[in-house]
Amino acid sequence: MTPGTADRPQMSIEDFEELNRKAPETLRNKLEFLNGRLLVKHGPIDVEDFEELARVAPETVTLELLNGKPAVKPMSDGDHGSIIMWLIRQCMMQRPELALHPEQGLRIDTYRKGCIKPDGTLTAIDYFAGQDEWASPDGVLMAVEVTSKDRDADRRDRQEKPRAYAYADIPVYLLVDRDNDTVVVHSSPENGVYQNRRPYHYGATVRLPAPVTITLETERLKDYA
CATH class of the missing domain: 3.30.70 (Alpha-Beta Plaits)
Known part of the structure; x- marks a missing residue:
């Protein structure tokens, strides 16, 4: 850091x-x-x-x-933005019928009336068309967060946002944890908790479960460590 x-x-x-x-x-x-x-x-x-x-x-x-x-x-730095662009390219190449939207607002009424802007939101290409700034999370397949270099990252990205996304029944939550050089895959949401949580070190092959079904070769993330 x-x-x-x-x-x-x-x-x-x-x-x-x-x-x-x-x-x-x-x-x-x-x-x-x-x-x-x-x-x-x-x-x-x-x-x-x-x-x-x-x-x-x-x-x-x-x-x-x-x-x-x-x-x-928090405002993004250069490495944060580069990681998001890397993920966007992976999604486009492997699932061209989907789109990873940067910072699209989600209104998550199931988690204490939350309004959240994930770093990335994976949906069908036109899912957000016609929706307001704070859209429904019902069609979201994956939420993505990349930790920022700030003092609230632990509370925000590792505690509160996983609960919010799980309460919204978003199937996969992908956390790129730059403090620990890991990629953490959360899946199988149930009653506000992701039942499966699996961390991978940078460089590992990460297979994101259905309905995402994307494989990430994360060697490139070492360039942003």
């Missing part, structure tokens, strides 16, 4: 001030900014308030709603 990246603020004070100024009236006295994090006083917020907050966020800020709490999605 690059020195200092784990302590990088999620957003700037200037972005927070703009967000707070434009926030819906119901949230204006609830938002706080502490140690670079966006916080909400007095408990969780509802989806409608969050969607309005996300609409007025500065261009440099991408918001998600996890467990009823708004969170700032």
